Amino acid sequence: MTQIADTKFKREAKRGSHDFNQACQVLDAGKVCHVGFTLQDQPYVVPMAYARLDDQLLIHGSVASRLMKSLASGIRCCVTVTHYDGLVYARSTFNSSMNYRSVMVFGIARPITDIDEKRSSIQALVDHLMPGRRLELRKSTIKELNATSLLALPIETFSCKRRTGPPSDSKSDLDAKVWAGVVPLELTAGEPVDAPDLLPGITRPDYL
Amino acid sequence: MTQIADTKFKREAKRGSHDFNQACQVLDAGKVCHVGFTLQDQPYVVPMAYARLDDQLLIHGSVASRLMKSLASGIRCCVTVTHYDGLVYARSTFNSSMNYRSVMVFGIARPITDIDEKRSSIQALVDHLMPGRRLELRKSTIKELNATSLLALPIETFSCKRRTGPPSDSKSDLDAKVWAGVVPLELTAGEPVDAPDLLPGITRPDYL
Numbered sequence: 578m579t580q581i582a583d584t585k586f587k588r589e590a591k592r593g594s595h596d597f598n599q600a601c602q603v604l605d606a607g608k609v610c611h612v613g614f615t616l617q618d619q620p621y622v623v624p625m626a627y628a629r630l631d632d633q634l635l636i637h638g639s640v641a642s643r644l645m646k647s648l649a650s651g652i653r654c655c656v657t658v659t660h661y662d663g664l665v666y667a668r669s670t671f672n673s674s675m676n677y678r679s680v681m682v683f684g685i686a687r688p689i690t691d692i693d694e695k696r697s698s699i700q701a702l703v704d705h706l707m708p709g710r711r712l713e714l715r716k717s718t719i720k721e722l723n724a725t726s727l728l729a730l731p732i733e734t735f736s737c738k739r740r741t742g743p744p745s746d747s748k749s750d751l752d753a754k755v756w757a758g759v760v761p762l763e764l765t766a767g768e769p770v771d772a773p774d775l776l777p778g779i780t781r782p783d784y785l
Numbered sequence: 786m787t788q789i790a791d792t793k794f795k796r797e798a799k800r801g802s803h804d805f806n807q808a809c810q811v812l813d814a815g816k817v818c819h820v821g822f823t824l825q826d827q828p829y830v831v832p833m834a835y836a837r838l839d840d841q842l843l844i845h846g847s848v849a850s851r852l853m854k855s856l857a858s859g860i861r862c863c864v865t866v867t868h869y870d871g872l873v874y875a876r877s878t879f880n881s882s883m884n885y886r887s888v889m890v891f892g893i894a895r896p897i898t899d900i901d902e903k904r905s906s907i908q909a910l911v912d913h914l915m916p917g918r919r920l921e922l923r924k925s926t927i928k929e930l931n932a933t934s935l936l937a938l939p940i941e942t943f944s945c946k947r948r949t950g951p952p953s954d955s956k957s958d959l960d961a962k963v964w965a966g967v968v969p970l971e972l973t974a975g976e977p978v979d980a981p982d983l984l985p986g987i988t989r990p991d992y993l
Contacts, residue, residue, distance in 0.1 A: 582827045582829075583824070583827070608869070608872075608883075609867065609869045609883070609885075611819040611821075611830050611865060611867070612830070613819075613821040613828035613829065613830035613863075614828055615823045615826070615828050616791070618823070618861060619790045619791075619861050619863070619891065620821035620822055620823050620828055620861060620862055620863045621790075621821065621863050621889070622819050622820070622821035622830050622863045622864070622865040622889065623865070623889070624865065624867040624869075624885060624887050626883055653826060653827050653828060654828055655821075655827070655828045655829050655830045656830070657819060657830040657831070657832065659817065659819070659832040661816070661817045661832075661972065664816075664914065664915060666915065666918065668922070669922055669923060669925075669929070670907060670911055670919075670922050670925050670929070671925060671926075671929040671932075671933070673911070673914075673915065673918075673922075675816075675817070675834055675914075677817070677832060679832050681829070681830065681831070683827065699878060703878055703881070706872065706881075707872060707874065707881065710874065710881075711878075713963045713964075714876070714877055714878050714881075714961075714963065715876075715877060715958075715961065717877070717878050717879060718879075721877070721878070721879040724879075725879070743978070743980045743981055743982075744980055746980075746982075750923075751982060751984075752984065753922075753923065754984065754987060755921045755922065755987070756921075756979075756983065756987050756988070756989055756990050756993075757979075757980035757982075757983055758977050758978050758979045758980045758983065758989075759977065759978045759980075760974050760975070760977045760978075760993055761974070761975035761976070761977075761978065762972055762973070762974055762975070763972070763973060763975060764869065764970055764971070764972050764973075765970070765971060765972075765973045766968050766969070766970055767968070767969035767970070767971060768969070769966050769967065769968050769969075770951070770966050770967045770968075770969065771964075771965075771966045772951045772952055772954075772965035772966045772967075773951055774951075774954075774959060774965075775964065775965055775966065776959075776960065776962065779962060779963070779964050780964070781964055781966075782964050785964075785968060
């Protein structure tokens with residue numbers, strides 16, 4: 578693929594990086610990405626579950642979905658993963674900000690058609706999205722595999738960006754009599770909810 | 786604007802809606818959107834803070850940012866807001882899923898240039914992102930307003946999608962001896978962290 582995505586940092590370059598390991602850390606900490614693609618000059622941005630497998634991002638969907646069919650046709654995409662880590666309360670509106678970690682991966686996704694690679698890719702997805710779950714579930718049937726479209730996007734052309742730490746106020750604002758600091762944010766799991774048709778005697782697994 | 790974004794639901798139509806109030810509920814519950822736009826055939830998806838003001842989405846950034854300059858030039862964009870509400874543990878890999886609420890807004894954003902509208906838009910952003918904060922902060926200076934680019938995207942062409950509730954298993958899987966249910970997820974605020982240079986005697990405000 579010719580690299581045309583422009584991943585240079587125009588602004589706040591200190592917040593940017595092209596380090597693969599840093600990108601992997603951000604990617605591995607998330608489960609939902611936003612996939613951007615363009616059809617007839619109109620951009621679309623669709624939330625999708627994903628997993629990283631080595632140097633590829635895996636996404637999956639129905640073979641009937643427009644998103645999957647479009648991406649599989651070889652059009653360019655951008656997959657962005659963002660963790661929203663906190664609200665940064667500065668002493669001015671102008672310097673108020675957010676803490677975040679974000680990775681954008683650019684490229685053309687490759688359809689995964691080989692049945693063994695399909696199976697191993699689905700396993701990687703389940704292991705990432707629901708760790709510990711896979712060994713409890715029956716094997717996917719051929720019919721299910723055929724109904725599932727899988728794509729692999731190489732993590733080659735990418736950029737990471739992040740903001741961390743306390744507010745950066747202008748010197749002239751430092752004596753303002755107003756609280757300043759950060760409110761950290763985190764996606765947290767609540768108490769599991771049993772399915773209404775759960776068989777009697779089945780308890781919640783340890784991996785939850 | 787000629788409407789070219791295709792917002793018809795191809796699949797899982799029962800999860801979709803074009804209801805304005807439902808879109809507003811989803812938009813008002815979030816603070817970070819993903820903005821998609823296309824430059825030279827390459828899609829970009831960038832996380833941004835946003836607020837809804839009536840029937841417009843407001844986003845802001847530096848006048849120097851490529852994103853803001855590109856969007857202000859009148860290119861089409863898609864702004865997507867997603868809440869990742871839970872992991873859905875079905876009895877098969879195939880029916881495993883996620884609960885979410887999501888809105889995609891399509892269109893061309895209008896640059897806000899009038900200084901009074903700029904000021905009121907910034908106020909709307911602060912009120913949404915940091916409720917209760919605005920009255921404590923000094924007024925934005927003209928210099929700050931001039932350094933801030935603001936865009937308004939009409940909430941006219943949009944679609945909502947969501948999945949809620951327990952897993953939907955195939956009948957043939959219902960007797961599998963495996964737990965099924967939902968693990969709810971929520972973005973939660975942690976204990977505020979004072980700025981290291983906080984003036985002595987300033988305590989945390991009630992709105993945190």
